[in-house]
Amino acid sequence: MTKVGIVAAGPVAEIPDLTAYPHIDYWIGVDEGAKHLYDLGIKTDLVMGDFDSLDSNLIEKIKSNARNVIEFPAIKDETDLELAFIEAINEKPEQVLVFGATGGRLDHAWINVQLMKLFSEHHIDAWLINKQNEMSLKLPGTYDMIQDSLFPYVSFLAYSEKVENLSLKGFKYPLNETTIVQGSSLTISNEWSEKKGTYFFTSGILLVIKSRD
Known part of the structure; x- marks a missing residue:
């Protein structure tokens, strides 16, 4: 590696x-x-x-x-x-x-x-x-995130005009095949509920930000 x-x-x-x-x-x-x-x-x-x-x-x-x-x-x-x-x-x-x-x-x-x-x-x-932050741009697919005690908050934001069929599992606020759009705060400041979280989406570009106060 x-x-x-x-x-x-x-x-x-x-x-x-x-x-x-x-x-x-x-x-x-x-x-x-x-x-x-x-x-x-x-x-x-x-x-x-x-x-x-x-x-x-x-x-x-x-x-x-x-x-x-x-x-x-x-x-x-x-x-x-x-x-x-x-x-x-x-x-x-x-x-x-x-x-x-x-x-x-x-x-x-x-x-x-x-x-x-x-x-x-x-x-x-x-x-x-x-x-205070770690951020990444992701293209459609399935991704795993291990719980990070240094960065307790994780946000999933639409970098493209929209991100379709976003699903979040293992997080405090789960989603199931939801379309999110630029400018929406729906998926900001989520948190892990399990040691591993998984997110999935089928189209668009997703900005993932881990952060702490």
């Missing part, structure tokens, strides 16, 4: 303790995210970015901490993080965890959520993670 961790350039205050993720096999640092990995003493497998916001001396130290480096021009069509997502997909991982991609600028945070669809299209279990 290959698990990839991507650390983006979002506010460090939003990033949980990365040393608590020893199961990650392959680390990608993106711009200032690479600096955060360097500061933590985590050996980075790939460093990516245009590095336009970092001191040149620091850039060399960060690069020396990495097994591989990909540097781009500052002016390009894709964001650094989108290019990092593509590199992660090329590793053919089973799971990708993305840190430092929320908080700060809302335009960056929102496009980062949208970019998660890249992983869904390749059948990769991927999550955006900060200190």
Whole structure:
């Protein structure tokens, strides 16, 4: 099982303790995210970015901490993080965890959520993670979720215009083949009622968010 961790350039205050993720096999640092990995003493497998916001001396130290480096021009069509997502997909991982991609600028945070669809299209279990939330975009199918004591609340939101035949089992508020639409709060702040919950839907794109207060 290959698990990839991507650390983006979002506010460090939003990033949980990365040393608590020893199961990650392959680390990608993106711009200032690479600096955060360097500061933590985590050996980075790939460093990516245009590095336009970092001191040149620091850039060399960060690069020396990495097994591989990909540097781009500052002016390009894709964001650094989108290019990092593509590199992660090329590793053919089973799971990708993305840190430092929320908080700060809302335009960056929102496009980062949208970019998660890249992983869904390749059948990769991927999550955006900060200190209070974990979120994922899912395409139609059946999924299991193990009860997570760190994140007691779980919401199922329509990312597409509608999500059809959503069923929830093992949760405090179950559903049976229900269509949910954008803008509805029906499926927000659910909780586990069993150690494993299962959700299923037949069409649309579902945004799943685990959270805590």
